[in-house]
Each structure stands twice: as C-alpha cells, then as structure tokens.
Amino acid sequence: MSSVKHTMFAAQALSQADMFKALLGSVRLPTSLGDYRPELSAPEGESTGGGKQSVQHIKLLPAQGAGPTLVMGSMDAKVKTAELRSFDGFCQMVDLRFKGAGPRPAGEPYEALVTKIVGFFNSQAVAVTMKGLEAPAAPEGAAPQVPERLATPVPRNRLALALGVALGVSAGVVVALILS
Structure with a gap:
C-alpha cells in the first residue's frame, strides 16, 4: 500500500485542517437558510509550491444537504497569519453575493464561532486580524473616489x-x- 508524501508546508497545512475539523467540525452556525459548519480547507495537492500556495480558506459549509459555501476568512500557514471577517463584514459579503437573499447568521452565534476559531489559531501561534466592512465599489465608468485625507496635498x-x-x-x- 503506498502512502502519499507531502512537502513540509503541505503536511503542516493538512495537519492544521485535520485539527480544525476535529476541534470545530461539530460546531453549528444557525443561519436564515439552515445550519452551517466551519471548515479549514486542506491543500489540494502534495505540495504548496514551497509555501507559495499556503493560503487556506476558512469556510462555512451547509451542515445538511446542498447550499452555497461561504468564506469567512483565510489563513496563511507559511507566515502564520489569519484574517477573519467581522460579523458586519461577513453579512456585507453575503448580501452582495446573494442580493440580500443569502444565508445570514445572527450576531451572537457568529461572534461565538469567531471566538472559537480565534482560540484555535491562538493555540497554533497564528496571529489573527479581523476584517470589517469594505468600501462599496464605484459604479462602472465613475472616477475612483480618493479618501479626503489622501486628496489634500501634503x-x-x-x-x-x-x-x-x-x-x-x-x-x-x-x-x-x-x-x-
């Protein structure tokens, strides 16, 4: 029986995905369209290109049946950093993607899940940052808006x-x- 050999970064990423699943795979996030479960994506192949493809997505998958996959953040195994969407940032992403008809969680359960995920990453010595709301995209053909603090000459x-x-x-x- 042959076993698959992974490179160092791929093995590390796979190990973290397995630990994430073991610790958080049973957690459920109730949304307007049913329960979702968190997952840290595993590397696709035997190698991450020496860590060049070391970003793993922190996803929410439907706990039962079919439904859209939602990305709530990412983790870079090589540099040991993670970025998670805040509740407002997550809801903004869902609303933009699904035109207001997507699976929205309530604030408290989402924040409780984020706290558990941050605890997992802290135990792995991964620095976590939170990503809030994003500025809305300018309409097509419109001039890009420059923030006032950058528009005034120094x-x-x-x-x-x-x-x-x-x-x-x-x-x-x-x-x-x-x-x-």
Whole structure:
C-alpha cells in the first residue's frame, strides 16, 4: 500500500485542517437558510509550491444537504497569519453575493464561532486580524473616489528641504577636497 508524501508546508497545512475539523467540525452556525459548519480547507495537492500556495480558506459549509459555501476568512500557514471577517463584514459579503437573499447568521452565534476559531489559531501561534466592512465599489465608468485625507496635498517644509540639499552639497564638496 503506498502512502502519499507531502512537502513540509503541505503536511503542516493538512495537519492544521485535520485539527480544525476535529476541534470545530461539530460546531453549528444557525443561519436564515439552515445550519452551517466551519471548515479549514486542506491543500489540494502534495505540495504548496514551497509555501507559495499556503493560503487556506476558512469556510462555512451547509451542515445538511446542498447550499452555497461561504468564506469567512483565510489563513496563511507559511507566515502564520489569519484574517477573519467581522460579523458586519461577513453579512456585507453575503448580501452582495446573494442580493440580500443569502444565508445570514445572527450576531451572537457568529461572534461565538469567531471566538472559537480565534482560540484555535491562538493555540497554533497564528496571529489573527479581523476584517470589517469594505468600501462599496464605484459604479462602472465613475472616477475612483480618493479618501479626503489622501486628496489634500501634503505641505512641504521648504526650509528643511533647502537645508538638506545645502548640507548634502557641502558634504560632497568636503569629501571631494579630502580625496583630491
């Protein structure tokens, strides 16, 4: 009987996916369209390309029957970081994807699931960040909106610039005199 050999990063990712399933696979998240269960995706092949394809998705799958898969975040096994959608960010994604008719969880159960997932990643020494609401996309053909703080020009301190140039030129002249 032959066994599949995985590279270091692929084996690590597979191990984390298996642990995630063992610890959180029985958790259920009630939504408007039925219960969902969390899953950390496993690598597709024997290799992650030396860690270049080390991102694993944190998904919500229908607990029973068919339904859409929802992505609530991702984890990069190589750099040991994870990003999870906040409740508002998750609901925004569901509303955009399903035009308001998708499986929406209630806030408390979603936050409880996030807390369990964060606990899992903390036990694996994976740093977790939360992703909130995303800015809505500009309509087609519209000019991109620049945040006001970026649209205003940054004032330049001309005295500091002139002094820096003068000191640079002076240092260059001194070095040239010493070397000649």
